[in-house]
Amino acid sequence: MISLLLAFAVGSLFASGAYLILRRGQIKLILGLALMSHGVNLLLFGSGRLIEGRPPIFVNKSEYAQTIAWNLPADPLPQALILTAIVISFGITAFVIVLVNRRHTVTQSDFVHGELVPLLREGDPFDFSNSSETDQYDWLAYEVDEVYDSDEILPGLPPLPPSERDESTAMEEDQYQWP
Amino acid sequence: MALSANLLAVPAAGPLLTAALILLFARWGGRTLIRHQIALTTLALCVNLVVAVLLFRATAVQGERFVLQLGAWSAPFGITVYADGLSATLLLLTALVSLAVYPFAVATIDYHRARMGFHPLYLFLLTGVNGAFLAGDLFNLYVFFEVLLMASFVLLTVGAQPAQTNSGIRYVVLNLLASTVFLVAAGIAYGTLGTLNMAQIAERLPLASPAVRTVFAGLLMVGFGSKAAIFPLFFWLPASYHTPPPAVTALFGGLLTKVGVYTLFRSFTLFFPELLLSWQPTLLTIAGATMLVGALGALAQPGIRRVLSFHIISHVGFMLMGLAVALSGNNLAIGFGLGAAIIYLCHHMIIKTALIMAGGAVELHMGSDRLASIGGLVSRQPFLAFLFFMAAISLAGVPPFSGFVSKLSLLQITLDTRHWVVSGVSLFASLLTMLNMMRLWRESFWGDYKRPSRIPSRILQSGLRQQLMLTPVAVLVLLSLALGIWGEPAFRLSMQVAQQALDRQAYIEAVSPSTQFSTRPANGLVALSGTDGMNSPQVVAGFATPTLFISQ
Numbered sequence: 001m002i003s004l005l006l007a008f009a010v011g012s013l014f015a016s017g018a019y020l021i022l023r024r025g026q027i028k029l030i031l032g033l034a035l036m037s038h039g040v041n042l043l044l045f046g047s048g049r050l051i052e053g054r055p056p057i058f059v060n061k062s063e064y065a066q067t068i069a070w071n072l073p074a075d076p077l078p079q080a081l082i083l084t085a086i087v088i089s090f091g092i093t094a095f096v097i098v099l100v101n102r103r104h105t106v107t108q109s110d111f112v113h114g115e116l117v118p119l120l121r122e123g124d125p126f127d128f129s130n131s132s133e134t135d136q137y138d139w140l141a142y143e144v145d146e147v148y149d150s151d152e153i154l155p156g157l158p159p160l161p162p163s164e165r166d167e168s169t170a171m172e173e174d175q176y177q178w179p
Numbered sequence: 180m181a182l183s184a185n186l187l188a189v190p191a192a193g194p195l196l197t198a199a200l201i202l203l204f205a206r207w208g209g210r211t212l213i214r215h216q217i218a219l220t221t222l223a224l225c226v227n228l229v230v231a232v233l234l235f236r237a238t239a240v241q242g243e244r245f246v247l248q249l250g251a252w253s254a255p256f257g258i259t260v261y262a263d264g265l266s267a268t269l270l271l272l273t274a275l276v277s278l279a280v281y282p283f284a285v286a287t288i289d290y291h292r293a294r295m296g297f298h299p300l301y302l303f304l305l306t307g308v309n310g311a312f313l314a315g316d317l318f319n320l321y322v323f324f325e326v327l328l329m330a331s332f333v334l335l336t337v338g339a340q341p342a343q344t345n346s347g348i349r350y351v352v353l354n355l356l357a358s359t360v361f362l363v364a365a366g367i368a369y370g371t372l373g374t375l376n377m378a379q380i381a382e383r384l385p386l387a388s389p390a391v392r393t394v395f396a397g398l399l400m401v402g403f404g405s406k407a408a409i410f411p412l413f414f415w416l417p418a419s420y421h422t423p424p425p426a427v428t429a430l431f432g433g434l435l436t437k438v439g440v441y442t443l444f445r446s447f448t449l450f451f452p453e454l455l456l457s458w459q460p461t462l463l464t465i466a467g468a469t470m471l472v473g474a475l476g477a478l479a480q481p482g483i484r485r486v487l488s489f490h491i492i493s494h495v496g497f498m499l500m501g502l503a504v505a506l507s508g509n510n511l512a513i514g515f516g517l518g519a520a521i522i523y524l525c526h527h528m529i530i531k532t533a534l535i536m537a538g539g540a541v542e543l544h545m546g547s548d549r550l551a552s553i554g555g556l557v558s559r560q561p562f563l564a565f566l567f568f569m570a571a572i573s574l575a576g577v578p579p580f581s582g583f584v585s586k587l588s589l590l591q592i593t594l595d596t597r598h599w600v601v602s603g604v605s606l607f608a609s610l611l612t613m614l615n616m617m618r619l620w621r622e623s624f625w626g627d628y629k630r631p632s633r634i635p636s637r638i639l640q641s642g643l644r645q646q647l648m649l650t651p652v653a654v655l656v657l658l659s660l661a662l663g664i665w666g667e668p669a670f671r672l673s674m675q676v677a678q679q680a681l682d683r684q685a686y687i688e689a690v691s692p693s694t695q696f697s698t699r700p701a702n703g704l705v706a707l708s709g710t711d712g713m714n715s716p717q718v719v720a721g722f723a724t725p726t727l728f729i730s731q
């Protein structure tokens with residue numbers, strides 16, 4: 001009976017998790033991932049023995065023999081597995097929340113942009129982002145300006161000409177029109 | 180020289196401890212401290228390479244198997260660390276690839292990313308990858324998967340540019356789903372077989388009911404297959420690999436999907452080799468579709484790194500094809516397919532890393548990797564152009580290089596087992612690879628010199644940086660050439676590794692999960708074979724923990 005209940009609980013957690021992940025909102029995405037990891041934890045819990053009132057550890061042989069003659073002892077391993085899984089999913093959920101937050105501050109939107117953008121934009125079926133091409137290479141400009149000016153980590157770079165040292169003008173000059 | 184099994188701890192623990200040490204001064208790292216981080220990381224990578232070479236010599240060449248029971252707890256109770264030829268081959272390649280990408284990363288990663296912990300993350304990723312190759316039980320495999328995933332999440336998104344966060348979310352979510360599926364498989368294994376130790380699972384799985392076997396195999400196939408980017412599950416890869424700095428892409432392209440491929444090899448050869456025959460049509464269909472989709476998708480991509488990362492998928496299809504015919508063979512020996520897949524894996528890890536690094540150098544020089552807006556680099560960077568060309572024809576499978584040997588051997592076994600369609604598909608995919616490589620070469624190196632960014636790129640003009648970026652590429656290309664020239668000894672070695680991996684009885688005996696408690700499992704297994712529910716067969720599991728306390 002209790003195992004049937006557990007099976008239903010695991011199933012509904014997975015189903016609602018999958019439903020939430022398939023929605024467009026990012027908060028729902030996080031909640032869906034969390035629900036799914038709870039589903040797995042419950043499944044691991046059910047993979048142990050669903051019994052009560054029996055010890056997992058025996059001090060002497062005769063007590064053990066007596067116990068298994070009647071019934072099985074409790075199994076402590078799933079709890080350890082669940083604990084590990086909880087810690088891992090906790091860490092990952094924290095990371096996803098930070099990532100979504102960062103993305104929110106960048107794009108000012110909670111939605112994953114996808115369905116409304118033409119799918120074959122610029123020949124890339126998997127790029128659903130609404131960021132322009134220059135955004136994609138932001139980090140390059142960033143590196144050129146910020147890092148390769150300094151010869152301190154690795155010596156040997158030729159110095160920038162003074163006209164291009166100014167970061168703002170360099171960024172302006174880089175407004176290349178993408179074909 | 181006899182190696183101690185304790186050496187097995189080094190590939191996972193060494194990078195982990197070094198990374199922990201580096202973390203002490205990562206966050207507030209001034210430039211001197213970052214130089215110390217670089218020195219420590221290089222040291223850890225070198226130690227890792229030495230250990231990997233020693234292990235490779237002992238296992239793949241001399242045919243030994245190493246088992247380390249952590250804390251001397253015997254097999255099903257403690258943590259088992261296991262290495263045979265297959266693990267050691269992958270450890271060696273991982274060590275090579277990570278050591279080769281590192282100078283490139285040092286030369287190209289900016290100060291801000293270094294300050295945010297790029298160097299310790301590099302080592303954490305290595306810890307996860309090495310640990311996954313060495314894990315002897317399913318749950319530790321899951322833990323190491325998570326370690327490498329976590330490190331890869333951060334490496335992918337560090338810097339937090341819009342494109343990176345966009346792709347980061349897709350990468351994170353799809354990989355998390357794959358991990359969840361894998362964890363479900365582990366839970367079902369524990370619930371039905373009462374064990375998580377891989378040797379014990381291999382021992383008990385043939386006695387379990389077919390339903391359990393099918394569900395377990397299917398879940399593992401989905402979980403590992405999605406890590407390996409096989410056909411319907413590859414979408415996370417092309418969505419994300421082009422966004423981080425090129426050094427990170429090179430590392431990911433060399434290592435990450437290969438962990439999935441390794442676990443597929445390991446689980447199919449160890450847990451359910453019979454499915455290699457009964458599922459062969461499915462596996463071959465997936466392999467063919469993976470090859471074709473990877474190559475065709477690459478053809479549609481507009482940038483160098485996008486083309487190269489789409490190509491990874493195509494290559495995974497080749498490896499899966501080798502696995503699918505691992506137990507078949509008419510004139511050729513059983514295991515020829517797996518041997519061919521292993522040598523293909525070696526070739527792929529080496530040359531794909533080299534190619535992504537060379538492409539990354541082009542991109543850093545041009546300020547963009549869009550093929551439409553770059554060109555004519557051959558006049559400015561002839562050495563880079565030469566290296567890129569060599570790597571590209573090796574990937575396409577032109578004779579003196581390793582690509583030829585590996586593709587030829589895969590073709591030999593598929594023709595020998597009369598799988599005409601899939602061998603035709605693989606030839607067509609190779610042709611498309613050639614086409615793609617020609618396209619990359621023509622667009623970025625030939626024609627008039629044009630460069631979209633007007634910020635002068637000085638990254639390839641500095642002598643030291645150029646050496647740091649191009650020397651590892653040259654080394655990897657030379658390795659690929661050596662693998663092609665000494666193709667026969669290399670192939671003999673990989674056949675030996677494949678035979679060792681297919682010998683599941685020897686695996687079980689090496690780990691020997693139940694020798695000390697031989698009285699109980701025999702009874703338990705009778706009960707096990709008749710049940711497939713979630714709660715009933717814990718007969719076996721029941722003996723696990725308590726018996727230990729009696730025996731003391």
